[in-house]
Amino acid sequence: MVKSSICISLVLVLGLCKLPVAKSQREGLSDEIVVQFGDIDLNAIKSYNICSSDSNGTDCFLSILPQTIYDVVGLSINMTQCLAIEQFEPDKNPPELIQFDMFDLNTGTLFLSFNETIRTSSANFSALTLQSFYDSAGGEEVVQLQQGRIETEDEFSTSLTLRLADDDLFELQRLYPRICTTSGNCWVKFTSQLVLDVAGNPVVPAVDGVFSESHSAARILQDSSNPEIVNFAINLNADPARVNFTFSEIVTVNTFNPEAITFTNGSVNYTLTGGEVLTTEDAVVSFTFQLEFEDTIALKAIDDFFTGTENSLLTYRADVVEDPFGELAQPRNFSNALSAGDFTQDSLPPSLSGFRLMDLDNDLMQLSFSEPVDRNTLDFPRITLRSGPSSQVSSETVQLTGAISVRYVTEVDVHRRVIEVVFSYSDIRAIKTQPPLATDIDTSYIELQPGAIADTAGVESSATAVALQAQTYVTDSRGPRLLSFVLDLTRNALSLTFDDIIDIDTVDVGEITLQPDQNGESSEIYTLTDSEVVGSSHFNFTISLSETDTNEINSLPNLATGRGNTFISLTGAALDGINGVDVLSIVRSNALNASDFTPDTIPPSLEEFYIDFNSEMLTLVFDETVDVSTFDATQFTLQNSASNPTRSVTLSGGIVTSMRYVTSFQVEFLRSDLNMIKTYTDFAVDNTSTYLLLTDATIRDSRGNPIVP
Structure with a gap:
């Protein structure tokens, strides 16, 4: 409250009036009155902070309301101004605790009442102790308060409300039920520094050994709050x-x-x-x-x-x-x-904890890690397969380049710690062509460089301290599978590529069939006969098509004219894998389409011809299958020398009776052409006088290439 120098009129609520009586005066009459304040009035004066000790009475004035005092003739006092105090005696009485009203365990709030007005802002938490008995000398539970919040709104009051800091309240709760659960085990003790009255007098301390019921909580409000x-x-x-x-x-x-x-x-x-x-x-x-x-x-x-x-x-x-x-x-x-x-955040790097499986039957491996990993972060070049431990310098090694697929092996671990890598074709080839690498469990090791994979938080894996050996090994028991083939009819070559190492010595071309469709419904199929293997590696080989096989293929007009009608089927007897297992057959009802195709672009040529005048026939022999339907006899000229002939006859036609696609056929001379030839005695009488000249329009091969003139 702000002090004021104006006169404050105060109506006393309760007080005791004493009149000093002189011997010469009648009783009840006096020119001097002594008023003793009651507690309510005294505390009210102190709560307004007037007549305070620190001002030595200079803020203390008196006014008396009319009809308060009467003189002997019955006239009421009439004061026109406040009177300053003439003599001031400051308050020297210390305040005392008259009751520990309540302790609220829900909020940790203490309610204290004093016998006079105190300055609430002077409260000092560290001077206050809660204990389970009035005297802590016997080792009872004691909580020395450290800090808190004064919750009394008025600066000057006879009551003091203190809310404990969380740490102090937590300490009381920790000691439950040994302290402050009943009035009998909740006592307050304090030093004189706990609080001051308005005059600055320190409170009468409550110390151990001094018994007073006012120091015990009159009421305990039990904790009913729910922890969160x-x-x-x-x-x-x-x-x-x-x-x-x-x-x-x-x-x-x-x-x-x-x-x-x-x-x-x-x-x-x-x-x-x-x-x-x-x-x-x-x-x-x-x-x-x-x-x-x-x-x-x-x-x-x-x-x-x-x-x-x-x-x-x-x-x-x-x-x-x-x-x-x-x-x-x-x-x-x-x-x-x-x-x-x-x-x-997780900054611990994952590590390879196990090389669970090396499975060459399915071309895959399984790796387990110390924690969940992100399979999409797999960095293949940081993974190396070895045929021996890290200390074995002479080990065969393969550094991976990629994979066909990577998946989590959820049937083993649902938490993404186990991954399965299906090797890429290039990697599995590299593995299988470097014996003794991965030929058994004793030659199957793996090592990872730092950063080979990352965990789900993006932390890259650590390097393997030593190469880990496979825990389980599955031998390759599958036969090789034909992955693709290429037919080149310009080179007359058939190249086949497999997914596993093959035994080239077991190839039987008679088990390989070319067909024009996938489902094998066409009748224009051809099974090789006498073609030969001319080149091979671990996973592929090339067949040089024999003249017989080439001509037979070319004789089928709907077979192998383009990639769309070039399919292959083969039986299990066509070849074996290096492990002695038959190749996986490709049935005619589900043939494999060529991955690439090169058509025949080489023109046919006439290898030889024969003339039989007795039968009146001209026999033509070509180096490949020709399409007889494209033959034009008028493009033929017979002459008596290879160059600068003196005699020549260009045929006017001829009669052909032959199948359409053949490598040789006969032409029956027309009578007019035959008579013309026979008119000359120095022409076509023997080999030296019989030459045949033709143009590129004479005939075409089965693939439409015109003959070499």
């Missing part, structure tokens, strides 16, 4: 992960139930299965909880989950924990899930 998790911090850098939980009040550690906790990112939820509280205390306001290893792994394996505060939310049931008073927690559901207050 108010904050949690995640540390994924620990292994296993740890979570620090902070509660709204003291909780009993042995009541903590991790299975009541569910983490969520808003769409995916995960409920803990167990773990361990890392504290030796029975009751605390916060503790660190170590997750089960499998819970840590499961949380890391979920996409967009547990990677930061924004996707790490917490919900819990009421049975998650109890406070010392047996109150269950205030549950938190998904609509008001609590976000992590702090998040320590």
